Amino acid sequence: MKEYVLSLDQGTTSSRAIVFNKAGEIVSVGQYPYDQIYPQSGWVEHDPEVIWETERMAAEEAVKKAGVPISAIGITNQRETTIIWDKKTGKPIYNAIVWQCRRTAAICDMLSAKGFGEIITEKTGLMIDAYFSGTKIKWILDHVPGSYERAKNGELLFGTVETWLIWKLTGGKAHVTDYSNASRTMLFNIHTLDWDEELCEMLDIPMCMLPKPVGNSELYGVVAEGIPGLESLAGVPVCGSAGDQQAALFGQGCFEIGSAKNTYGTGCFTLMNVGEKPVRSHSGLVTTVAWSIGGKTTYALEGSVFNGGSTIQWLRDGLGIINSAPEVNPLAESVPDSGGVILVPAFTGLGAPHWDMYARGALLGITRGTTKAHIARAALEGIAYQVTDMINAMRSDADCDIAVLHVDGGASVSNLMMQIQSDLLRIPVERPKVVETTAFGAAALAGLYAGVWESLDEIAAAHESERTFYPERPAADAEKDYNQWKRAVGRACGWIEK
Numbered sequence: 001m002k003e004y005v006l007s008l009d010q011g012t013t014s015s016r017a018i019v020f021n022k023a024g025e026i027v028s029v030g031q032y033p034y035d036q037i038y039p040q041s042g043w044v045e046h047d048p049e050v051i052w053e054t055e056r057m058a059a060e061e062a063v064k065k066a067g068v069p070i071s072a073i074g075i076t077n078q079r080e081t082t083i084i085w086d087k088k089t090g091k092p093i094y095n096a097i098v099w100q101c102r103r104t105a106a107i108c109d110m111l112s113a114k115g116f117g118e119i120i121t122e123k124t125g126l127m128i129d130a131y132f133s134g135t136k137i138k139w140i141l142d143h144v145p146g147s148y149e150r151a152k153n154g155e156l157l158f159g160t161v162e163t164w165l166i167w168k169l170t171g172g173k174a175h176v177t178d179y180s181n182a183s184r185t186m187l188f189n190i191h192t193l194d195w196d197e198e199l200c201e202m203l204d205i206p207m208c209m210l211p212k213p214v215g216n217s218e219l220y221g222v223v224a225e226g227i228p229g230l231e232s233l234a235g236v237p238v239c240g241s242a243g244d245q246q247a248a249l250f251g252q253g254c255f256e257i258g259s260a261k262n263t264y265g266t267g268c269f270t271l272m273n274v275g276e277k278p279v280r281s282h283s284g285l286v287t288t289v290a291w292s293i294g295g296k297t298t299y300a301l302e303g304s305v306f307n308g309g310s311t312i313q314w315l316r317d318g319l320g321i322i323n324s325a326p327e328v329n330p331l332a333e334s335v336p337d338s339g340g341v342i343l344v345p346a347f348t349g350l351g352a353p354h355w356d357m358y359a360r361g362a363l364l365g366i367t368r369g370t371t372k373a374h375i376a377r378a379a380l381e382g383i384a385y386q387v388t389d390m391i392n393a394m395r396s397d398a399d400c401d402i403a404v405l406h407v408d409g410g411a412s413v414s415n416l417m418m419q420i421q422s423d424l425l426r427i428p429v430e431r432p433k434v435v436e437t438t439a440f441g442a443a444a445l446a447g448l449y450a451g452v453w454e455s456l457d458e459i460a461a462a463h464e465s466e467r468t469f470y471p472e473r474p475a476a477d478a479e480k481d482y483n484q485w486k487r488a489v490g491r492a493c494g495w496i497e498k
Contacts, residue, residue, distance in 0.1 A: 017055065072447055073446055170224055182289075246441070262409075264412045310345075408437040
């Protein structure tokens with residue numbers, strides 16, 4: 001019986017592996033955190049070898065704990081993060097440049113100055129921003145001596161994190177990227193579903209280093225023999241892949257047009273299913289491939305907040321006002337409101353719908369009466385305000401409302417923040433029983449190919465609600481606070497001079 005799927009969930013701060021059964025239940029989990037590397041202000045890197053090793057260990061742990069035969073492997077990953085490695089040795093030529101990293105802002109300014117904005121948006125659904133992979137590839141090729149010539153000669157390979165993991169799992173036999181991840185590079189034409197020669201020329205990126213774009217639920221290869229700790233997986237098909245946010249949309253069962261989810265992770269990511277035709281955003285959102293199954297492609301509108309759960313990490317690690325992330329909730333609940341304090345967590349700029357690389361964090365409305373509890377509550381509110389900005393933009397772009405917001409991610413466990421979110425949006429906020437929807441989405445894509453699940457209906461049936469939050473606060477009060485938020489964002493924007 002095909003019952004069990006292993007999902008590799010490679011995130012920004014940790015590598016995890018989860019075994020799911022056919023009912024969508026978690027059988028076992030392995031997880032290993034790893035270090036962030038900050039070479040300069042605004043720069044963020046990871047060690048690609050550490051990404052692989054921690055994911056390998058997580059997979060080994062999850063499979064050993066589960067003690068069951070694995071039918072298929074699905075992968076989901078932090079998107080946009082860029083790795084370039086030697087085709088023969090498999091050694092990275094530089095650290096992975098993480099999606100949060102802002103070092104390529106000047107390259108983006110150059111592209112904008114040359115008037116490339118419209119053609120990039122038309123072809124990719126994205127706007128010019130340091131967030132996406134294309135400028136990161138260029139930066140590495142520009143700064144690692146000899147790498148450009150080596151890339152042109154076919155000696156180097158590029159991949160986002162799922163490409164790197166699939167390459168490692170298959171012993172270097174599969175150099176592929178799924179459409180959802182490819183659509184985040186600023187090099188991929190979402191209409192033709194292939195790399196765009198003109199876009200690659202704009203950034204002077206040799207196309208021979210790019211992986212083959214593939215669907216989200218198909219056979220990429222099988223696990224190679226001899227991988228330490230993964231011997232029992234040798235020959236198991238690797239057959240599902242999606243960027244973390246698209247995987248969460250799939251895992252939440254958002255298969256209908258107008259269905260939407262928000263993931264409260266390190267960043268916050270709101271996606272809305274817009275069907276088989278891409279919708280052009282006029283509100284600062286991006287259009288992305290959600291998934292492609294059996295030749296049928298589904299698109300989504302997306303808004304990205306750079307600092308969601310990382311705001312809570314800052315309270316813990318930067319300010320030291322909490323000792324662990326869960327402590328933020330009782331601290332914030334100890335006061336009835338934020339006392340007029342607003343925190344704009346633009347630590348690495350602002351994402352959708354503002355897209356200001358030069359914004360920086362702001363803490364406003366402080367008085368002598370301000371306590372750490374007020375700041376903690378302002379942090380939770382700041383995350384919810386940013387999501388509200390994105391949902392309102394989606395409502396405008398898609399010309400249809402969102403009936404329910406499905407939520408997941410680590411910070412979605414905060415009842416207070418989910419209630420604040422519902423009050424601001426004036427719609428129900430539904431939290432699933434299994435909040436690991438990102439990992440389940442990858443498992444479902446792999447299991448769909450492998451025959452663990454026969455249809456989307458079967459996958460949707462595995463999705464159960466744990467709690468739904470409804471608006472409680474008077475709409476006028478919520479609107480008043482939201483207007484104050486918008487004033488605060490205006491103060492944070494353009495803080496760093498170009």
